[in-house]
Amino acid sequence: MSIMLLVVTGGLIATGIGLQVWASGPRGQGRRYALQLPAVLLYSLASALFLYSIFPDSVSEGRAMGFGLGGAAGFAGFFMLASYAWLSKTRPQDETASALKAVERENARLRKRLDSALAARDDAPVPLARSTRDETPIKGNRRHQLGLITGNLANVLDVDVWVNPENTRMEMSRINEPTISATIRYHGGSRDVGGHLVVDRIALELAERMAGHTHVAAGQVLITGPGELRESHGVKCIAHIAAVEGEPASGFRQVMDLERCVRNLLGEVDRLNEAGEGLRSVVLPLLGTGGGNSDLGRTAEGLASAAVGYFQAHPASRIRTVYLLAYTDAQVEVCRSVLTVLPELNGSAGK
Template identity: 50%
Template sequence: MATALTITIVCLAAATVLWWTIRPARPRGPRVLDSGEISLYRMRHVRPERHLGIVTGDLRRVHCAQLWVNPENTAMRMSRVDELSVSAIIRYEGACRDTAGRITADVIADELERRVGPRRPVPAGTAIITGPGDLARFGVRYVAHSAAVQGEPGGGYRQIRDVGRCATAVLTAIDGVTDPTPVRSVLFPLLGAGQGGGDPADTARALVGAVVDYFTATPASAITAVYLLAYTDIDLAACRKACDRAALRPSSPGEESRSGEPAREVAMTAPPFRQARKTLRIGLTVDVVGFGGRSTTGRESLEHRIPALLRRTLADAGADLGQVDHQWHGDGASIYLPGDADPSRMLTELIEATARRLAEDNRHHEDRIRLRMAVTLGLLGHSGTTGYTGPLVVDLARMVDAPPLRQAIADEPDRDLAVLTSDHVYSAVVRPGGFELAAARFRRVEVVVKEFAASAWLWVPEQG
């Protein structure tokens, strides 16, 4: 009996050892990579020479690109901030927040909402450019929202069939941005390979191929470097394989490109973050009425007409657009008056010149431009050449979207301009009588937009 029991125990032990030896290995999940490592590849057959880089780790530690690409759905609705996605990170990090981390101004999501308007869903592959919001502290100047995934009722989201065209559309949109300082560097996550369920290897191969094809066909592009974000070791392997398959040549540290610029410097163009110094400034924002409801051709036309209109307007006020702080929004722009400007003179001339130049422009085009304008006073910061931050930026965004201003332009279909000034500007500049536009023509209104609540003053030009 004892012998039989011993034999049984030995057999069970042997079976256990054998099972542990031959058991199928559990599939290992992706490993999140350390942040900040950059590998550069030279596009040998592209002239002028460009670089493609791979950046590893967390998006929030990336400081090498002036434009971030946001993989979005065809509804162009950003993810909730508590989701694990690139869209959620961009939305939260680009928003203005209080000391507890609560969002006080949903800057990027709000601008995307205005840009898309009633056009949902957008075609797969569509690219829409917005400002960076508070991402400016990472060295970001713009965000490109790319329709890389499609939703199906009851089926969730899936990557679009040809994700390479997303890259082509994004690069085309970037090169089409009207900005005195062109965008030089772009960061692509693996579009649609996260929640969209796309294969990382196929996605990386499609993106690399599209980028190389774009630069080959567009030698005049201002972009000099494109980066792929590899969040995990699987993403990194996919990106490396795609670069190898495209016959891209790794750049060694210290190696110089044909232009004489060190290859490593291409990857590290963004300055280290420093707290922006803020000054008290008067700013104004103009926003095109009905921009999102126009066709693609119509919107592109306005994106050329608005900068030309503002250049002429500023020239009438004795200023040069190239010498005045400003920021483009696609459907409008913000202008920040110099700190030493006389607001009683310059504001009058800017408002009157805007009305005059707008009427002049509309006489030469069938597509009539109508503008909402907001004017206020506040603190403004500027992080190098990357963007503008501070309460002034947020308050202007709220005021130009104010219901009384929207209603004023809607109630006056024959007027092309409506202006809303803050109570600060009215009290300091208009009411004392130094403002050439009569104070009696301003009407007091109450403005409540999200967390913004204040009195303001509405002005609409007289007819004729």
């Protein structure tokens, strides 16, 4: 047996193994079929050289249809053809992997742009004076959609359900505080001609719903009437959700499981729909972000993903649209980026 043939055979096998290992790594994703074909060819040549070195009298001979192989060359040829047939079945997987990799690159680019935009902001978020409204369809779902409402909640009209991100004690904010809770409490109460709150309708009803309890579980939802908001804003009910937890001398922090909050919220709205209510739209603030003790991007993405997930799990839901509420320019930028990045959505929110 020739030492030179053994060295060449070993080199071909080692090269083929190296090429397959590289093709199986992350850099070879989407090209494994194309990269493994040369490896198979190297194995075939190596096997042919090895067999010829053992059986030097093995020859190739002409056959019908042009060309045929016999002996060691025939074995190598059979090995190569069988390998090609097997590898050809991986082509659709490579095409799928390549498309997935392109989507992941695009998502990474958009996320990086969003992170850069947030990191570059040195100025304080600016509240938006004008209210706008956009909807974004969900892929493969003509019944439901996600949307974005900008500006102050007090300017939002004709949305059936307003969501109040409340603490686990269900204690509404004082009416002079810059919070969603205070906005709902003030505008939902009865006021005198001077604009002073004289009947605290929603806070009183919420206290009744607590039925003497001091706390609720994180993510729990309590429903109250809209008070004066029914006539002034077209609101049908208020969904108070326990989205923040407080500790003495430490303030409030966002609850851990935002997905459960959204699932409980939409499930409660659909329960009311089954009881005869016609609740088709929900405006959802960025739960637990008012105090600044949370990740704005993570919160917006979590809420949007949870809403899409709920609609996918409940295709018969009578809710038509869930709107994220973005009060400041920073929140609008984050929400629009999230609605652009989510792969389950078509298009993007208004620009």
